Structure formats: C-alpha cells, structure tokens
Amino acid sequence: MVSPYATFLLVCFLDLVSVSFIVPYLDIHVKELGFSYIQTGLVWVVYPLCQIVSSPVIGSLGDVTSRKQLLLICIFICSCAYFWLGIASSLYVFLSLRIVLGIFKQTQILTRALAPEYIHEPSKVSILYGKLLSLGSFGQTLGSFLSSYPIETYPRSGFTFMCGVLSIFFGINAALINALPETKTKEEEKPDTSERKSSPIASVVTTYKHTCNTLYNVNWLSLWDILLFKLLMSISTGLYYNNFRIYLKTEYDISNVSIVCILLFEAIIASIVNNSVAFINKLYINDRDYSQRVFHTFLGIVLTLVALGMVSSFPLYVLLLVPKAVSFALARIVTLAVVMSRSSPSNRGTLIGALYSASSIAYIVTPIIGGLIIQYLGISYMYFVASLFAATGLVISQMRTRFVKQKIK
Numbered sequence: 001m002v003s004p005y006a007t008f009l010l011v012c013f014l015d016l017v018s019v020s021f022i023v024p025y026l027d028i029h030v031k032e033l034g035f036s037y038i039q040t041g042l043v044w045v046v047y048p049l050c051q052i053v054s055s056p057v058i059g060s061l062g063d064v065t066s067r068k069q070l071l072l073i074c075i076f077i078c079s080c081a082y083f084w085l086g087i088a089s090s091l092y093v094f095l096s097l098r099i100v101l102g103i104f105k106q107t108q109i110l111t112r113a114l115a116p117e118y119i120h121e122p123s124k125v126s127i128l129y130g131k132l133l134s135l136g137s138f139g140q141t142l143g144s145f146l147s148s149y150p151i152e153t154y155p156r157s158g159f160t161f162m163c164g165v166l167s168i169f170f171g172i173n174a175a176l177i178n179a180l181p182e183t184k185t186k187e188e189e190k191p192d193t194s195e196r197k198s199s200p201i202a203s204v205v206t207t208y209k210h211t212c213n214t215l216y217n218v219n220w221l222s223l224w225d226i227l228l229f230k231l232l233m234s235i236s237t238g239l240y241y242n243n244f245r246i247y248l249k250t251e252y253d254i255s256n257v258s259i260v261c262i263l264l265f266e267a268i269i270a271s272i273v274n275n276s277v278a279f280i281n282k283l284y285i286n287d288r289d290y291s292q293r294v295f296h297t298f299l300g301i302v303l304t305l306v307a308l309g310m311v312s313s314f315p316l317y318v319l320l321l322v323p324k325a326v327s328f329a330l331a332r333i334v335t336l337a338v339v340m341s342r343s344s345p346s347n348r349g350t351l352i353g354a355l356y357s358a359s360s361i362a363y364i365v366t367p368i369i370g371g372l373i374i375q376y377l378g379i380s381y382m383y384f385v386a387s388l389f390a391a392t393g394l395v396i397s398q399m400r401t402r403f404v405k406q407k408i409k
Helices: 003-021 023-032 037-064 067-087 091-104 107-117 122-153 155-178 200-217 221-251 256-274 275-285 290-308 312-344 348-375 379-408
Strands: none
Touching: 003 107, 003 122, 003 155, 023 122, 023 155, 023 200, 037 067, 037 091, 037 107, 037 200, 037 348, 067 091, 067 107, 067 155, 067 275, 091 200, 107 122, 107 348, 122 256, 122 275, 221 256, 221 290, 221 312, 221 348, 221 379, 256 312, 275 312, 290 312, 290 379, 312 348, 348 379
C-alpha cells in the first residue's frame, strides 16, 4: 500500500504533468479549429474568471464536508471534461467545458488542504508542500515537453490523443486518492442526529449554509497582506514567464529546444530549493510570522529581474537564472506557508483557495500588462515593469513589519 506522503506527491505530479500535456498548446488547437482571435481570448479568459470565484468556494466546501470525497468528485468531473475537450469542435461547447474546468479544477487546492489530515506534524507538512511545488514545477515542464511532438506535428489528432492520456492520468489519481483511509475531524466525530435524519435536500441546504458561514467567518482583513503579496508576486512572475520565450528569441535568437533546456535547468534549481524547506526554516528560526522571508523573497525577485533586464551576454543571463529560480521558488513556498500558519483545520481549504483566486486575477491582467509593455516600450522593459510590482510588495512588506514591531512595543 502506498503511504499517504507518497500518494500526495504522486497525485500532485501526475496532475500537473497531465494538464501540461494540453494547456501550453491550447492556442494551437483552437486555431486549428478555426476560432478567431477574440474567440481564442474568450477560451483563455473564462477559466481564470471562474477560478477567482470557485477556488475559495470549493475550498470552503471541502472544509465543511469531506475533502477526500470532494476531491474525487472534482477529479471525475475534470477527467470527463478534458476528454470531451479533445473531441469538441464547437465554440460554445469549448467555452462550456472551460467554464466547467474553471469551477472544478481545484485538485491542487484540495490536495494541499487534505494532506494535513494524514500528516499531523507541521514541519513535515511544510516539507511536503515544498516537495509538491518541486514536483509540480518539474511536472509542468515535462508534460509540455512530452506532448510537444504529437501536438505540433498533428495539431488536431495530437491534441485529442493527449486529452485521452490526460483523462487516464486523472483516473489513476482518483484511484490513489480513493485508496487513502478515511479520516475524521473533531467536528465530524461529534454525533449530529438532526442532520442524520434530514432529507437530501435539507442536507444540501445545510451544507450550503455551512459553506457560506465558513467564507463569512474568515477574518479577511487579517489576510490582506498575504493576498496582496500573492497577487504582486503572481503578476511579477507571470510577466516573466509569459514573455521570456519572446525575449530570448528576440534578443538572443534562441531555438525552441534551447528554451526547453533552460526551462528544465530552472526546474532543477527550483526542485533543489523546494526540497530544502527544512534547511531554509532553520535559517529563519526566529521569523515566526514569516515577515523576514517575505521581505527577502521580494528583494531577491527585484534584484534578479533588474539584472536580467540589464545583461547583454547570454551566458551571464543563464547564470542569473539561478538566483531567479531560487527567488521564484521561495515566493511560492513562503506565501503558502504564511496562509497555513494563519489557518485552522476548519478553514484551511478556504484560505488556500483565496491564494489561488489571487493567482487567477494575475493570470487575467498579466497578458494585458505584457501586451502594453511590448507595444509601447519594448520587450526588454518587461523585466523592469515586473520588478516594479515586486518592489511594491517589498515596500509594503517592510512597512507592515515596522507596523507590527511598533504595535508590539
């Protein structure tokens, strides 16, 4: 029997590998179907728009019901939707499926919220999250690499084939999650005879009320800083990832194979960082509120992005990718760790979902910002504008740290 620790690692890896089979090549497929640029934009934007609302709602629903059962439902729905996406040719069907996926593709949120039910030591949970991020980063690169040949060579049939493979991977994940033993929270252990005798409709209404109460009872004002930090980090890193292919081809005339090698190099560096969470935590043993780590993360992002925008030598550019990958990896670890430190088992999924909502907002605005930069300033200014967003987070984090210290005094 696979241990829960290994199960979560494998589920996260298979999830991101499989999704990366098709997402990087979605624009190629929709062009093959004859969609216009506006229709292609709609196909891209409906997913993050749905995620903004659904991420905290699904996370909250998992908090008041069974995270394991909800995760299985989401996996099943997504498996069917992705398979249908591979054979759909109608714009309305395609948009509908993207909306369904935007609502129910919450496997990463529910996996992270479910893990502490099986791994009770906080230190081990943070290490697990680091490894999940590591496997996720590597899995995304590996997935896009494996599907590049069939989709680019046979755009329509290759996309359909990879959607079928993706559905099989989701089926494997469903089997792995289903094999986990059942757990009970303290609230679930208390007998509730009134709910036991209620009708199915009354149970749905009760669940809906509990979900709304969970969302309402979260002290969102106390989380403004980390949600803002996540948004700024996501915009900053998104500007880099959305445009670095264009930048490398424009400035250095780099081939697609070389770009894939660079992505693998960055994934290896990020993997090392994500697997060094225990060591990093020892360096910040007195940083209980994660303020120092947030500040140092923003500082690293600002310095590396400015340096990347200023260099003119490709070997030096590749060398700077090391601190860049370290900073970006730490950004993902720190934001998740802060939320986990401020959450309780009753609202863990809600808060993780809120982080994903911030990322979805960045996912929508980043292409617009990037397009304006390229249109009016030039591709090289992309790094400097991205660093400005990180610098904003740097200033806010420092101001918050000073405010907290003065409040303590």
